[in-house]
Amino acid sequence: xxxxxxxxxxGVLALVGIAATVWLGxxxxxxxxxxxxxxxxxxIHPPMAWVAFLAYGMAFLSSxxxxxxxxxxxxxxxxxxxxxxxxxxxxxxxxxxxSIWGRPTWGVWxxxxxxxxxxxxxxxxxxxxxxxRRVPGDPEVxxxxxxxxxxxxxxxxxxxxxxVSWWRSLHQAPTVDLSGRHLYVHGSMAWTLLxxxxxxxxxxxxxxxxxxxxxxxxxxxxxEGLRQALDERRAEGxxxx
Amino acid sequence: MxxxxxxxxxxxxxxxxxxxxxxxxxxxxxxxxxxxxxxxxGKTSLLRMLCGLVALxxxxxxxxxxxxxxxxxxxxxxxGLLGHQSFLYDELTVEENLRYSLxxxxxxxxxxxVAAERLGLGGxxxxxxxxxxxxxxRRRTALALLVARDPRLWLLDEPHAGLDQxxxxxxxxxxxxxxxxGRTVLLSSHEHERAAPLCDRVIWLAGGRVVKEPVVVA
Amino acid sequence: xxxxxxxAGKDLRIEFRSRVAVNQVIPFAAAVILLFGLALGPSxxxxxxxxxxxxxxxxxxxxxxxxxxSFAVEASDGARDALRLSGLDxxxxxxxxxxxxxxxxxxLEALLTFGVAVLYGARxxxxxxxxxxxxxxxxxxxxxxxxxxxxxxxxxxxxTLLPLLFLPVAAPVLLGATKAWDEALKxxxxxxxxxxxxxxxxxxxxxxIGTVAFGPLLEES
Numbered sequence: 001x002x003x004x005x006x007x008x009x010x011g012v013l014a015l016v017g018i019a020a021t022v023w024l025g026x027x028x029x030x031x032x033x034x035x036x037x038x039x040x041x042x043x044i045h046p047p048m049a050w051v052a053f054l055a056y057g058m059a060f061l062s063s064x065x066x067x068x069x070x071x072x073x074x075x076x077x078x079x080x081x082x083x084x085x086x087x088x089x090x091x092x093x094x095x096x097x098x099s100i101w102g103r104p105t106w107g108v109w110x111x112x113x114x115x116x117x118x119x120x121x122x123x124x125x126x127x128x129x130x131x132x133r134r135v136p137g138d139p140e141v142x143x144x145x146x147x148x149x150x151x152x153x154x155x156x157x158x159x160x161x162x163x164v165s166w167w168r169s170l171h172q173a174p175t176v177d178l179s180g181r182h183l184y185v186h187g188s189m190a191w192t193l194l195x196x197x198x199x200x201x202x203x204x205x206x207x208x209x210x211x212x213x214x215x216x217x218x219x220x221x222x223x224e225g226l227r228q229a230l231d232e233r234r235a236e237g238x239x240x241x
Numbered sequence: 242m243x244x245x246x247x248x249x250x251x252x253x254x255x256x257x258x259x260x261x262x263x264x265x266x267x268x269x270x271x272x273x274x275x276x277x278x279x280x281x282x283g284k285t286s287l288l289r290m291l292c293g294l295v296a297l298x299x300x301x302x303x304x305x306x307x308x309x310x311x312x313x314x315x316x317x318x319x320x321g322l323l324g325h326q327s328f329l330y331d332e333l334t335v336e337e338n339l340r341y342s343l344x345x346x347x348x349x350x351x352x353x354x355v356a357a358e359r360l361g362l363g364g365x366x367x368x369x370x371x372x373x374x375x376x377x378x379r380r381r382t383a384l385a386l387l388v389a390r391d392p393r394l395w396l397l398d399e400p401h402a403g404l405d406q407x408x409x410x411x412x413x414x415x416x417x418x419x420x421x422x423g424r425t426v427l428l429s430s431h432e433h434e435r436a437a438p439l440c441d442r443v444i445w446l447a448g449g450r451v452v453k454e455p456v457v458v459a
Numbered sequence: 460x461x462x463x464x465x466x467a468g469k470d471l472r473i474e475f476r477s478r479v480a481v482n483q484v485i486p487f488a489a490a491v492i493l494l495f496g497l498a499l500g501p502s503x504x505x506x507x508x509x510x511x512x513x514x515x516x517x518x519x520x521x522x523x524x525x526x527x528x529s530f531a532v533e534a535s536d537g538a539r540d541a542l543r544l545s546g547l548d549x550x551x552x553x554x555x556x557x558x559x560x561x562x563x564x565x566x567l568e569a570l571l572t573f574g575v576a577v578l579y580g581a582r583x584x585x586x587x588x589x590x591x592x593x594x595x596x597x598x599x600x601x602x603x604x605x606x607x608x609x610x611x612x613x614x615x616x617x618x619t620l621l622p623l624l625f626l627p628v629a630a631p632v633l634l635g636a637t638k639a640w641d642e643a644l645k646x647x648x649x650x651x652x653x654x655x656x657x658x659x660x661x662x663x664x665x666x667x668i669g670t671v672a673f674g675p676l677l678e679e680s
Contacts, residue, residue: 237448
């Protein structure tokens with residue numbers, strides 16, 4: 001199969017998978033005890049959060065690879081940027097679905113739960129990273145400073161999570177039990193959740209690949225422009241020769 | 242002996258604008274070269290690339306045995322640039338600036354005093370903060386640093402600009418001296434009459450590359 | 460290391476001469492804690508328990524200014540060029556600049572401590588933990604600040620970009636330092652020891668990253 005065929009197939013599979021997850025989640029799976037219809041959010045919320053973390057991990061690894069190899073492979077930089085962008089989108093979705101879950105469960109849109117807080121900090125952390133990427137400049141310089149920023153941001157993630165959960169465990173005043181995590185998942189529910197994870201991961205791959213392709217095309221266009229600019233620049237000297 | 246500077250089809254970019262569009266040249270150690278060309282020809286860019294401030298995009302560039310694609314730091318330590326910006330700290334005095342920079346380069350800071358004296362920056366001026374200096378005096382301070390460092394390759398970007406008559410004579414004297422000391426000097430200047438007697442030969446730049454001597458100069 | 464002392468000495472001397480820290484950053488921090496007082500006060504029952512958090516938010520905001528200043532003194536427009544041409548080891552530049560920023564911040568924190576004691580009525584107990592938290596937190600802040608300061612230096616959007624990059628990363632420092640101070644001010648300084656080690660881990664980690672990353676950042680390699 002050619003690369004574009006693989007890409008299309010991934011996209012179709014992701015779409016079908018998500019559609020199936022929605023169908024299974026909304027119509028087939030049963031209500032859960034204590035949770036009612038709310039449990040149906042379970043099939044998309046954790047997969048989205050997983051994709052966000054996966055995306056940041058990928059951005060971190062490719063940034064590390066970019067800095068590690070002295071050749072400074074621009075493909076790794078593109079991958080880091082593409083992945084982080086998709087990651088920010090899914091972080092946003094995670095926060096929104098998390099709030100929707102929270103409102104009926106705890107009666108508030110927001111609670112300072114370690115995971116939620118970490119996710120929110122991640123959101124602003126990587127918005128900063130994307131803002132930095134957008135500052136124009138010499139492509140290699142942009143790539144290098146972005147890679148370093150990605151490194152710093154990712155190293156911060158476990159520290160943030162650790163400190164926030166510690167902070168919460170010491171101050172359990174108005175306890176909101178996140179019993180969603182103790183939910184007994186069985187039968188069709190488990191399968192639907194698994195399908196959710198698989199199809200959202202496919203969606204991540206598909207979006208990132210497209211974003212990557214777009215960046216590669218933009219780079220190619222810039223290269224074409226460069227060749228033209230070089231010719232023009234050289235022609236300036238022609239008059240004098 | 243290996244040439245002091247060797248460029249082959251060197252391209253340097255600012256964003257997507259080619260500062261250098263494939264410059265090739267070779268300069269032997271000990272040569273004093275006059276860099277000429279119209280505004281925007283790439284003279285400043287060439288000098289900035291040789292001291293490692295502008296990255297090499299493609300082609301090759303070797304300065305004093307350091308390949309600029311791999312080892313810009315090595316090159317920087319043996320190259321001295323006198324550019325449009327003087328890179329001095331406003332709050333520090335002339336002497337403090339010189340001592341700091343000399344220490345940074347691993348040169349004996351005691352040479353600061355002699356060099357400052359030579360450039361007419363001795364006495365009261367030496368302990369004056371740079372922000373209180375005139376443009377010409379700043380330029381002299383930057384030149385004093387170069388004299389004290391005495392690098393193997395001197396890159397002088399319009400060195401006569403902003404100096405008074407006495408300063409210009411002093412500059413010419415310094416360049417001649419470093420020439421007889423066997424230093425390599427690359428000097429860009431629009432003042433041909435002034436630069437010509439100092440230099441061994443002329444390299445013409447236009448459109449970001451080296452060209453032959455123009456038949457007609459506009 | 461020699462380079463680090465050289466750079467730190469130079470930065471501190473410039474700061475001492477220009478008095479920007481004294482004339483602008485300290486009054487800024489004072490204004491911040493005054494404004495917190497207006498927003499939450501005047502009851503001391505509210506202010507005193509919150510003083511640790513307010514103190515550290517004020518420090519965090521001030522450290523953005525100090526970091527920006529640290530790069531502004533480098534030959535204003537050509538900061539990175541000047542550092543690159545200086546012939547100094549990038550790791551040395553990083554450590555030196557971070558050290559200078561840390562010293563300035565520690566001086567600021569000493570003054571601010573008196574500020575919160577007077578204005579918020581915080582009782583300064585557990586001095587050792589208070590001090591240790593200051594040192595560990597400040598080293599971490601300075602390290603992250605200098606790396607991001609170098610990332611943003613030379614960009615036209617640096618004033619807005621630096622806080623956006625810096626503040627979220629510094630969140631654990633704010634949390635750790637605040638909690639350590641809380642414990643100390645409550646009179647149970649031993650409860651702050653865990654937070655101290657968190658601050659120390661953060662500091663060590665980012666000093667290490669900065670030392671390694673500063674070379675590529677200045678485009679040396």
